[in-house]
Amino acid sequence: MSFIEWIRQPWPWYVAGPLIGLMVPALLIMGNRTLGISSSLRHACAACVPFDIHFFKYDWKKEIWNLLFVAGIIVGGFITATFLSNPDPIIVxxxxxxxxxxxxxxxxxGIIPSEIFNWPALLTARGLIMIVFGGFLVGFGTRYAGGCTSGHAIMGLSNLQWPSLVATCCFMAGGxxxxxxxxxxxxxL
Amino acid sequence: MDNIKDIKKPVAIIDTNTDFEVRSLDAMCVNAATVAEPKWHIIKYFIMGILFGIILIKAEVISWFRIQEMFRLQSFHMFGVIGSAVVVGMISVFLIKKFNIKTIYGEKIVLEDKKFNKGQIYGGLIFGFGWALTGACPGPLFAQIGYGSTIVIVTLFSAIAGTWVYGLFREKLPH
Incomplete structure (x- = not known):
């Protein structure tokens, strides 16, 4: 099996999990940044539509690293799709x-079921709830909780923060x- | 008269700090490095993002199906990924604190404590609902778009709208 074939396979949890965990010290050592992704949604609001809302009136440019980080995730997704994607269907x-x-x-x-998540589905009740309403809950809930899976479950628990444990348990309970x-x-529907 | 001057001074200091105060409102957004780093160095975060995106996809944690398996307890995969990530993160943070490891600019690494508020319960449950519906938390939303699922752009804009609505009603919500 060639290297490229080997790397194209889905990575097992004991490879991917530790790699994700290593993001925590990498970002800290690079410049005191704490892993957290949902903040980028807030910076997007602060940059584009702050209006007169106190919560969005801050200098988002100081957090531009976070926006670059999520831009990188998009590019990483593109690179994986182009060069490293697994040709076989996911085994569930x-x-x-x-x-x-x-x-x-x-x-x-696909990575998401094409029967639910597609453009015409936006006109159906099922698609509207899962695509639009679901996204709304993700954005509203993560900010209300003060973080998402990365900020609370991974970064917060790594730093032994008990509020993050509460948040993580609630993420799971909600799910x-x-x-x-x-x-x-x-x-x- | 001297007293009045004394009172005014601290007020001015608080004013200059407002930006930091607002950013730190939910204890998540104060990743300020105080040592000035060359501007172009910021590209390292872009590269880290690329790596993170690749890992998220290859681990299949961005798959709607894997999320459904997790919430139905039908697979260990997601628990293994999150669990081992937390263990590695914990050991790393422990070592950083124990050996007082500095950043590459020689700065002390500072980790803010998270303060508890009821938002972590209400918000956590709401995010959990959204996570099971969309099969994605914020990181995977970006990864899915990059992977070519254009419809997820709608989900991302909804998520930004959700964050905005939270900001709008923040003062009225129980915390």
Whole structure:
């Protein structure tokens, strides 16, 4: 197997997880930056639509590193798609595949199910809720919580912050409630 | 008269600090480096972002299906990724503190403590709902767009709108 074939495979958790964890010391040693991504959404507001809102009236240019970091993530995604992508469909738990086929989701070639997330779907109730409303909850919730998976779960827990543990448990609780109790009704729409 | 002068001085100091105060409002956005680094050095964060994007995709943590598996306890993968990332991060932060490791500019590494407020509960639950719906937290949103899922641009703009609405109603929300 050539190197490129080897690297194209999905990386196991014990490779990817530690690499993600190493982002924490890398950013700290590079210049005292703490890993956190949802802040970039706030900087975008402060840069483009601050109006007269106190929360957005600060010098976002001081946080420009964060915007460059997320721009890098976009480029990283593009590079992976172009040179490093896995040609095979994602392998999921058969139980999940069985449940999803009940909602008409059978295409596992993409990173998101093309049956739900596509442009025409914006005109359907299901698509609108999952694409637009879902995104709104992500942006509203992360800022309300003061961080997301990177800022609280990874950076906060790495620094032994108990409020981050509370936040992480609530992320998980919210996800469990939505995925198991509410999402089935939305997927049936 | 001297007293009045004394009172005025600290007020002026607080005024100059306002920018920092606003940025630090939710204890997440005060990553200020005080040592001036050459401007072009900022490109290192762009490169780190590229690496982070590649890792996120190759780990499949940006997959809607992996997120659904996680919340249905059907796979260990996501828990393994987040868990091992936290362990490595914890050891790193411990070592940085223990050996007083400095930044490459010789600056002391400062980590702010996060203050608890009820937002971490309410906001956390709301984000959890969004995470299970979209299958993405903020980092993966950017990675998915780069990977070619153009529809996620809509999700990203919604997320920015959500952040903006939070800022608008921040004072009225329970914290």
């Amino acid at each position: 738990n058969p139980k999940l595949a069985e449940e999803m086929s009940g909602y008409g989701i059978t295409n596992y070639t 469990f409630i939505m995925a198991n109790l509410i999402l089935p009704f939305i997927l049936k």
